[in-house]
Every structure is written in C-alpha cells, then in structure tokens.
Amino acid sequence: MNTVTQRTPASRERNPGHVSARPFMNPYLAGVLLGFVLLATYVVTGRGLGATAGFAALATWLAGLVSPASVQSSIVHLKYWNDGAPLLNWTLFLLCGAFIGAAVSAWQARRFAVVIERGPRISDGQRLALAFAGGFIAACGAKLAKGCTSGQALTGSSILNAGSLLFLLAVFVAGFGLAHLVRKEWL
Amino acid sequence: MWPLSSTIEFSLAAELAIALVLGIGFGVALERAGFGSARKLTAVFYLHDMAVVKVMFTAVVTTMVGLFALSTLGLLDLGALYIEPTNLLAQGVGGLLFGAGFLIGGYCPGTSLAAIASGRKDAVLFALGMLAGVYAYAEFTPQLDDWYKAHSLGELTLPALTGVGMGWWTLAFVAFLLVAAWGINLIEGRAPRDTGRQAGA
Numbered sequence: 281m282n283t284v285t286q287r288t289p290a291s292r293e294r295n296p297g298h299v300s301a302r303p304f305m306n307p308y309l310a311g312v313l314l315g316f317v318l319l320a321t322y323v324v325t326g327r328g329l330g331a332t333a334g335f336a337a338l339a340t341w342l343a344g345l346v347s348p349a350s351v352q353s354s355i356v357h358l359k360y361w362n363d364g365a366p367l368l369n370w371t372l373f374l375l376c377g378a379f380i381g382a383a384v385s386a387w388q389a390r391r392f393a394v395v396i397e398r399g400p401r402i403s404d405g406q407r408l409a410l411a412f413a414g415g416f417i418a419a420c421g422a423k424l425a426k427g428c429t430s431g432q433a434l435t436g437s438s439i440l441n442a443g444s445l446l447f448l449l450a451v452f453v454a455g456f457g458l459a460h461l462v463r464k465e466w467l
Numbered sequence: 468m469w470p471l472s473s474t475i476e477f478s479l480a481a482e483l484a485i486a487l488v489l490g491i492g493f494g495v496a497l498e499r500a501g502f503g504s505a506r507k508l509t510a511v512f513y514l515h516d517m518a519v520v521k522v523m524f525t526a527v528v529t530t531m532v533g534l535f536a537l538s539t540l541g542l543l544d545l546g547a548l549y550i551e552p553t554n555l556l557a558q559g560v561g562g563l564l565f566g567a568g569f570l571i572g573g574y575c576p577g578t579s580l581a582a583i584a585s586g587r588k589d590a591v592l593f594a595l596g597m598l599a600g601v602y603a604y605a606e607f608t609p610q611l612d613d614w615y616k617a618h619s620l621g622e623l624t625l626p627a628l629t630g631v632g633m634g635w636w637t638l639a640f641v642a643f644l645l646v647a648a649w650g651i652n653l654i655e656g657r658a659p660r661d662t663g664r665q666a667g668a
C-alpha cells in the first residue's frame with residue numbers, strides 16, 4: 281500500500297500517488313467546465329446540481345431494508361421514499377454518473393492510486409477516523425442548510441440565492457477558522 | 468422556452484438518464500480540477516493552493532453569466548428555475564458545520580465520489596460518514612425540516628433583496644472574480660511555494 285506523504289514539489293503538484301500522473305487542468309478552465317455542466321443542468325432540468333440528496337436517498341433505502349416502520353415515522357425518510365423505490369432518485373443517478381466520469385478521467389490522466397490522503401504527522405487509522413467524523417459533521421451541516429457545496433454553494437450562488445451565498449461564506453469561515461486547530465491532519 | 472423541463476414531460480427513465488449524463492460531466496470536471504484529492508481540497512484553508520477558490524468561483528460566475536445571457540436573449544425563463552427557500556440561521560449554522568466537516572473529512576459530498584473513483588480510501592470513509600450523518604438526521608431530528616419551513620424567508624435572491632437587477636450583480640461578480648484572480652496571482656507569485664517548509668517537515 282501506498283501512503284501519501286509530502287514528497288518533492290513536483291509530485292505534490294501533480295498527484296501524490298503516481299509519478300507519471302498528468303498535471304491537473306488549469307483551475308480557471310476547470311471552473312468554466314464545471315460552470316457549463318451546472319448551466320446545462322439548469323437549462324435541462326430547471327434545477328441545479330446536488331449531492332447530499334443522493335446520500336439521503338441511499339440512507340432511506342437502507343432504513344427501508346432494516347425497518348420499514350422507521351421510514352413511515354420520519355418526514356425526511358418519506359421525502360426520499362419515492363413509493364418504495366428510493367434508489368430511483370435523480371441525485372443518486374447524478375452521483376453514479378459523477379463516479380463514472382471521475383473514474384474515466386482519473387484513469388485517462390493516470391491519476392488513479394489506491395492511497396490514503398493525509399499529512400505526515402498522523403497515522404492512517406487516525407486519518408480514516410477523521411474522514412468518517414468529517415463526513416458525519418458535513419452531512420449534518422448539509423441537511424440543516426438544505427444543501428452542500430453542490431446544491432447550495434454552486435447551484436444557489438450562481439442564481440444569487442441569498443441563503444446560498446451565506447452558506448458559502450460560512451463554509452469558508454469555518455474552514456479557515458478551524459484550519460490551525462487541525463493542521464496536524466494535513467501538514 | 469427553457470428550461471426544457473417546463474415544456475417537456477420527461478419519463479422517469481429519461482430523467483434518470485439525463486442525471487447520469489450530467490453526472491458524468493460533473494465527475495469529469497471535479498476530477499480534472501484535482502478535487503479527487505483531499506490534500507488539494509484542504510490546501511485552500513492553509514493558503515497553499517487556491518484551486519478550490521479559483522474553480523468554485525469561476526464555475527459560479529460562468530453559470531451566472533450563462534443564466535443572465537440566456538434569459539436576456541429570451542431563451543431561458545429564470546422564474547421557472549427552482550430556488551431553495553432561504554433560512555438564514557439554517558444556512559449560517561449549517562454552513563459552519565459543513566465547513567468544519569469539509570476540513571476535518573477532507574472532502575465534500577460530490578468530491579468524495581470523485582475521490583473514491585480515484586482510489587482514495589479515506590474518501591470511502593468520508594462517504595460512509597456522510598451516509599451515517601444523513602441517516603441520523605432522518606431518524607433523530609426530522610422535525611428540523613418543519614422548523615426550517617416555519618422560519619423560512621421564502622425565495623430570496625440578491626436582486627429581490629436589493630432591487631438591483633441580476634445584470635448588475637453579474638457584472639459585479641465578474642469584476643470581483645477578475646480582481647480576486649489578479650490578487651491571488653500576485654500572492655502566489657510572491658510567496659515561495661511551500662517547498663522549503665515541506666522538505667523540513
């Protein structure tokens with residue numbers, strides 16, 4: 281197994297795991313590409329992108345497997361129940377597409393690498409635990425705010441939704457505010 | 468007139484196929500930007516790599532310009548687009564929580580998928596944490612959805628809030644992006660890459 285730690289500047293700039301990995305796209309160009317995907321989503325569906333709803337649909341499907349009664353007792357589960365077919369969820373299919381697109385892209389650019397991304401001062405186990413905890417906290421935030429980086433920060437901000445812009449601001453305030461506290465995880 | 472969904476009744480299969488195709492574009496864009504890497508994503512919070520800010524802000528402005536242009540040309544009905552109702556406390560507190568989760572977890576929900584597709588094992592744990600989090604929300608605090616609705620300000624956009632039209636806001640965002648890009652470029656040019664410190668680490 282290959283663990284990502286800091287190496288030479290060149291390999292850090294490209295990709296941690298693979299020497300022959302191609303450099304990333306120019307960030308402004310990548311932003312335009314992402315913007316066109318979002319614009320196309322608006323033009324075709326009248327709504328923007330999302331991601332958290334896909335996770336929510338999956339969670340509701342799991343809840344239905346474990347205990348159908350618990351689905352009926354939560355208005356949130358019922359929102360994603362879709363008459364017993366929670367997996368036929370628009371955002372979940374979007375995420376499946378994103379997985380396929382990213383996999384092809386990573387493979388084509390020789391960036392695929394089975395690694396754990398972390399700084400040099402924590403262990404793999406600690407990083408995996410923090411990844412899980414971070415995912416849990418991010419999910420709570422996204423559920424409360426009715427959207428994540430996709431649904432609020434990108435989709436909402438681009439149509440000047442006041443709440444989305446506040447969300448975007450709050451994400452960066454928290455990120456910069458806590459950065460020093462958790463620097464051991466990354467630096 | 469667009470959006471297509473306002474004139475065409477898509478079948479479920481067609482809708483899901485559209486989602487899959489758009490998702491592929493989404494995934495390619497995220498991966499190409501380098502967002503399949505937690506260290507690249509979190510580097511923004513240490514000012515080592517501003518790619519997250521550059522990509523996100525450029526994407527927002529690109530879409531904004533596109534929406535405004537299409538609506539000005541009479542091709543797109545902005546009024547038909549879905550706008551999430553605003554609840555300032557929910558978006559404020561939720562955003563703070565989300566930012567903390569992003570920094571600690573290393574990913575956000577969409578990028579975690581791009582990272583799993585790139586082989587990142589920590590991204591699998593992030594996604595499982597996400598799943599546990601949305602499950603816990605649905606099981607233990609579903610009433611927060613009612614609270615959200617009760618205290619929602621409804622659809623609230625900056626043009627509606629300020630009386631300044633979308634065109635002016637779009638212009639301001641384009642100008643801000645150009646100034647920010649120039650400023651970031653200046654800072655990046657001045658600060659030596661974090662190589663010296665890295666080598667000592």
